[in-house]
Amino acid sequence: MSTSGSTSEKRPPVILCIGMAGSGKTTFMQRLNAHLHAKKQPPYILNLDPAVGALPFTANIDIRDTVNYKEVMKQYNLGPNGGILTALNLFTTKFDQVLGFVEKRAPTLDYILVDTPGQIEIFTWSASGAIITDTMAATYPTMIAYIIDTPRTAAPATFMSNMLYACSILYKTKVPFILVFNKTDVKSHDFAVEWMTDFEAFQEALQKDKSYMSSLMNSMSLVLDEFYAHLKVVGVSAVTGAGMDDFLKAVDEAVVEYDQEYKPELERVLEERRQKKEAEKEEQMARLMKDMAMEEKGKEVKFGEGNKGKSLNEDEDEEDEDKREPRYRDDLDSDDEDEEAHRTAQDEHRERMEEESLKRYLSGQRQG
Structure with a gap:
């Protein structure tokens, strides 16, 4: 049998x-x-x-x-x-x-x-x-x-x-x-x-x-x-x-x-x-974690740049915005030349603020 x-x-x-x-x-x-x-x-x-x-x-x-x-x-x-x-x-x-x-x-x-x-x-x-x-x-x-x-x-x-x-x-x-x-x-x-x-x-x-x-x-x-x-x-x-x-x-x-x-x-x-198969899974997981760590590190650098610049100039930015907003509203009915000049001034101001923020960030990095 x-x-x-x-x-x-x-x-x-x-x-x-x-x-x-x-x-x-x-x-x-x-x-x-x-x-x-x-x-x-x-x-x-x-x-x-x-x-x-x-x-x-x-x-x-x-x-x-x-x-x-x-x-x-x-x-x-x-x-x-x-x-x-x-x-x-x-x-x-x-x-x-x-x-x-x-x-x-x-x-x-x-x-x-x-x-x-x-x-x-x-x-x-x-x-x-x-x-x-x-x-x-x-x-x-x-x-x-x-x-x-x-x-x-x-x-x-x-x-x-x-x-x-x-x-x-x-x-x-x-x-x-x-x-x-x-x-x-x-x-x-x-x-x-x-x-x-x-x-x-x-x-x-x-x-x-x-x-x-x-x-x-x-x-x-x-x-x-x-x-x-x-x-x-x-x-x-x-x-x-x-x-x-x-x-x-x-x-x-x-x-x-x-x-x-x-x-x-x-x-x-x-x-x-x-x-x-288990070894392949572990290897894939290790690669995934490594890639995620590198991406997270890159995000932290970018996030830090933006935050530091904002925190150092937060009051100044808010004051400038308060000052600019009424003036910008008053100039809505102005001619095209005044509007273009106003936009140019805003762009220049943002560039200066970003440059100052970057300098402060780099200075902080050197001191650290």
């Missing part, structure tokens, strides 16, 4: 099913859904493939109910891949609402399954795919089930290509990773497990290939040796249902890995971001 703590704290694992086109990803989802229903553990299913014609299972949340893939292609003049990517981007803008629906049902769930677009790069290398993965992983134990077409991987070159792609996804997402070799009813996945655990066995398979690629794959197999050690490998058949219990065991192991490795790292990164 995939729980953590009490029922109120239950965190169902999120399984992101990713795979190349034709790997049997949707069929695997159907079989896993049926297997969990048989165990009385019905999963909560999210479909993120807007281009799928018909799903062989019922999705609780379906991107097709929100975004019309064909209308997106028509409106934005896009091709199939561009339409899928744009539809996924539009859906991601409302993913907080999706997360809200999941949170309401989480206490009653044991598993959350997410079906992704068949064009694998649209989900794994897009901003929307990263947002969905990180958002889920921040709340629930999240893992990736990478579905592989076993019969098509029998050739060393194809096998190595799949492993490199899996390595790149693991490096990008950093969440627990499960390699699911599908279609084992057609071809057993034992050869793949042997190639991953026995370097010499893979070398023997490479010797049959005389192309220039053999030396490259030989070098890459050495690099990927450590990568293989961190992978959980299971073989399943989506047609017969074989290996589903092994897959669920791998899911339980991935939950433990999430709690022991991914979650502490996530908390460390979040704490670093929080401290960085």
